[in-house]
Structures are given as structure tokens and as C-alpha cells.
Amino acid sequence: xxxxxxxxxxxxxxxxxxxxxxxxxxxxxxxxxxxxxxxxxxxxxxxxxxxxxxxxxxxxxxxxxxxxxxxxxxxxxxxxxxxxxxxxxxxxxxxxxxxxxxxxxxxxxxxxxxxxxxxxxxxxxxxxxxxxxxxxxxxxxxxxxxxxxxxxxxxxxxxxxxxxxxxxxxxxxxxxxxxxxxxxxxxxxxxxxxxxxxxxxxxxxxxxxxxxxxxxxxxxxxxxxxxxxxxxxxxxxxxxxxxxxxxxxxxxx
Numbered sequence: 001x002x003x004x005x006x007x008x009x010x011x012x013x014x015x016x017x018x019x020x021x022x023x024x025x026x027x028x029x030x031x032x033x034x035x036x037x038x039x040x041x042x043x044x045x046x047x048x049x050x051x052x053x054x055x056x057x058x059x060x061x062x063x064x065x066x067x068x069x070x071x072x073x074x075x076x077x078x079x080x081x082x083x084x085x086x087x088x089x090x091x092x093x094x095x096x097x098x099x100x101x102x103x104x105x106x107x108x109x110x111x112x113x114x115x116x117x118x119x120x121x122x123x124x125x126x127x128x129x130x131x132x133x134x135x136x137x138x139x140x141x142x143x144x145x146x147x148x149x150x151x152x153x154x155x156x157x158x159x160x161x162x163x164x165x166x167x168x169x170x171x172x173x174x175x176x177x178x179x180x181x182x183x184x185x186x187x188x189x190x191x192x193x194x195x196x197x198x199x200x201x202x203x204x205x206x207x208x209x210x211x212x213x214x215x216x217x218x219x220x221x222x223x224x225x226x227x228x229x230x231x232x233x234x235x236x237x238x239x240x241x242x243x244x245x246x247x248x249x250x251x252x253x
Contacts, residue, residue, distance in 0.1 A: 049076070056102055184250065186247065186249055
């Protein structure tokens with residue numbers, strides 16, 4: 001999926017799709033990809049990438065990548081909660097309804113499919129039941145790659161989301177050496193702790209579109225706060241990567 005300006009090790013299979021004359025840029029003519037097994041309910045026109053987050057709007061951490069990848073892959077968003085307590089002055093039911101609609105709106109713009117895994121914002125746990133729900137979805141999707149929160153995070157819903165997703169991966173895939181999906185972590189502004197990126201994606205070409213979509217999370221964007229925070233992230237990571245704006249990622253294995 002991603003390309004590092006510093007790595008000299010062989011790229012994982014999906015990273016190879018992003019090579020080109022300039023190793024920091026994304027190739028628009030990737031090689032043909034092999035089919036992967038999965039449920040008949042999921043159409044296999046394109047391979048699947050799953051992005052897992054604690055709440056509706058956590059997608060913004062990987063939204064630039066999703067915009068670049070959406071024509072090549074089917075994007076599925078795994079929301080651990082519906083963000084029930086994440087809108088000051090509003091009740092849980094109203095907040096869940098509004099934030100679910102915001103997520104569905106952004107996913108529709110991406111051609112992505114949202115999935116809500118049934119935990120409750122502020123009271124989310126990586127229980128056996130939560131892992132089982134996540135594993136059942138992964139068995140159906142059989143994603144080529146999964147992108148999730150960096151596991152060290154000041155927001156416990158983010159930590160629980162990643163814990164449940166990782167456990168579900170180990171539950172779903174019998175032999176990690178043969179069929180394990182590629183796993184990457186994305187960062188959340190100020191909440192990811194000691195985040196150490198390895199790979200970067202140049203999102204300069206889709207930045208304006210990313211801003212448009214971030215502003216669809218109206219309940220979470222008071223004072224344009226999401227846009228301001230992600231602009232700072234993008235400029236900082238872009239400076240590290242010698243481009244205008246970038247997103248940063250770290251690998252699992």
C-alpha cells in the first residue's frame with residue numbers, strides 16, 4: 001500500500017503497486033491482482049481494503065489514502081461504535097443517528113461500505129463478543145489489507161477497536177505466513193502516542209477533496225477543528241516526505 005523514502009527492504013506485495021519512476025509517487029497503472037476467496041455476497045470486482053476505527057469520523061486519519069485507492073480497491077469502513085457520546089449538548093440516540101448519517105455520506109462519496117460493529121462510544125471493549133463480530137465480518141470480506149488505529153492512543157475506544165481487530169485477524173486467518181492480510185496503523189492528531197511512521201502517502205493531489213469530505217462530519221468539526229488539525233498533520237508529514245501534504249503509516253508485521 002505504502003512507500004517509504006528510507007526503506008531499502010523489499011516492499012510488501014501491495015506496496016509494490018505504488019512504485020513508479022518517482023518512488024515517492026503512486027503509480028496509476030498497477031499490475032493485475034489475483035482473486036481472493038470470500039463470501040458470495042461480496043462482489044469480487046476489486047480487492048478489498050478495510051479501514052477500522054473507533055468512531056464515525058476516524059476515517060479522516062486515512063481519508064487521503066482512501067481517495068487515492070478508491071478506484072483500485074473496494075473500501076470498507078469498520079466503525080467500532082456509532083460515536084454515541086461524541087457531540088456535546090446532544091443525547092446519545094440523536095448523536096448516534098447524526099454521526100451514522102455523516103459516516104454514510106462520506107462513504108457514499110468514496111464508494112465505500114460502512115459497517116457498524118455494535119460497541120458504544122465511551123464504553124467500548126474488545127470483548128469476546130466484539131472480536132467474534134469483527135472476525136465474522138473479516139471472514140466475509142477477506143480484505144487484502146487492514147488499516148487501523150495505532151495501538152498506543154489516549155482514547156480508549158481507539159485502543160479497544162484495534163485490540164478487537166487484531167484479535168479478530170488472528171482468529172480468522174489460520175496461517176499468518178500464507179494468508180495474513182497486510183496490516184497498517186494510521187495516526188490520530190494528538191491522540192496517537194509515540195507514533196513512529198515508516199511509510200508515507202503523498203496526498204497533495206487529493207487534499208482539497210479530503211477537506212471537502214472532512215467538513216461533512218459537521219457534528220465533529222466545530223470551528224473547522226478537524227480540518228485545522230489534519231492540515232497540521234498533513235503539512236508536518238509532508239515536510240518529512242518532501243512533498244506538500246502527506247499521511248503517515250506504520251506496519252504491523
